[in-house]
Amino acid sequence: MGGLSLSNIFRLGLKELRSLAADKVLLGLIVWAFSGAIYEAATGVSQQLNNAPVAIVDEDNSPLSARLADALYPPYFRRPELIDLKQVDDAMNRNLYSFVLVIPSHFQRDMRAGRHPEIQLNIDATVISQAFIGAGYINNIASGEVGEFLTGRRADEDTPIRLTPRARFNPNLTGLWFGGVMEAINNVTMLTIILVGAAFIREREHGTIEHLLVMPLRPFDIMMAKIWANGLAVLLGVAFALWVMVRQVLQVPIMGSVVLFLGATVFYLFSAASIGIFLGTLARSMPQFGLLTIITIVPLQLLSGGVTPQESMPAAIQTIMAATPTTYFVRLAQGILYRGAGLDVIWRDLLGMTVVGTCFFTIALLRFRKAVAQTQA
Secondary structure, three states: OHHHHHHHHHHHHHHHHHHHHHOHHHHHHHHHHOOHHHHHHHHHOOOOOOOEOEEEEEOOOOHHHHHHHHOOOOOOEOOOEEOOHHHHHHHHHOOOOOEEEEEOOOHHHHHHOOOOOOOEEEEOOOOHHHHHHHHHHHHHHHHHHHHHHHHOOOHHHHOOOOOOOOOOOOOOOOOHHHHHHHHHHHHHHHHHHHHHHHHHHHHHHHOHHHHHHOOOOOHHHHHHHHHHHHHHHHHHHHHHHHHHHHHHHOOOOOOOOHHHHHHHHHHHHHHHHHHHHHHHHHOOOHHHHHHHHHHHHHHHHHHOOOOOOHHHOOHHHHHHHOOOHHHHHHHHHHHHHHHOOOHHHHHHHHHHHHHHHHHHHHHHHHHHHHHHHHHHO
C-alpha cells in the first residue's frame, strides 16, 4: 500500500508539472521572479544616499560658506545650486531639491568671534531614509569643515578616543548585497503559496478534482503531489537565482553553503505550500484566492524580519509572527547566506520552522479533506 501510495503521488506530481508547463502565465511568473525581479530589487531599490539634489542660500558669500558648498559633492550629493531665500519654499514645494542649506549673513565673522550662528537645513522628509541619512551627512560635513577652517584640523582629532568601525559580512556597506538575496528569499514564499493554491483552484474550476476522487487516491496523496511538484519548480528557481543571478550577474558573494540553504528550503516549502492549499480550500474562485493571497503574503514578507528587524517591532507582532514558518525561514536564510552560518547555528530555527510547518500541514490536510468531502457530496 505504501509503495502504491508513493507511486500515485509521483505520477500525480508529474501531471502537476505538465499542467504547470502548459500555464504560460505562471511559468513566466516563475522565470521573472527568479531573474528580472532579483536584478530589479538589487539595482533599482536603494536605501543609500545617491545624487541627492541640494541647493544653498549663501547670504554670507565668504570663504567659509564657499568651503561648505564645495564639500557637498558626488556621489552622495549633486553639485549644489545657488538660489535666493525667497525661492526656497517654491523650490521645495515643486520637489526640486531634497536639501536646502541656508547660510546666514556674517556667518564667518560670527564664527571667528566665538558666537554660535545657526545654519538652517530644510529637508524634504517625504523620502524618509534619504532625509535622515542626508541630514546626518550634511551635519557631519558642516561640523568638520567649520572646525578645520577655525583651528586648522578636524574636530575628531581632539577626541580622547578613536572609534574604528568594522562592518562584518558587508565591509563596503553595499545595499546591492542585501536586495537581491532578500528578494529571492521572499519570492520563495510568494511563488509557493501562489502555485500550490492556484493548482487546487484550477482543479476545482475545471472539474478535474472529481476525476481524481474516483481513482484510488487519498486527499493526502493529492496534497503531497501538488506540494512536491510545485515545490520542485520553486526550488530550481531559487537555486538558479542564487548561483546565476546573485553570484554571476550581480557579483554578490554568498558567505554560506547554498546546498544547506536549499536543504532548509525543502522543509519550508511544505509549510508555505500548506498555507497555499489552505487558502485554496477557503476560496471559491481564482479572484477570491488572489485577494486572500495578497492579505497573507504581504504581512508574511513585511513582518518576518526581511524588511525590518523583528527586534524593532512591537512585542505583540513578534509573538504573532513566531507562529508563522516564514519568520524562522527568513532568519535561517539570512544566517546562511549573509553570515555563513552552519547547521550548528541554524538548527533551532530549522526545528521551529518544521514544528510550525507541521501544524500548518495538518490544518491544511484537515481542511482539504473537508473540501473533498463537500465536493463528493
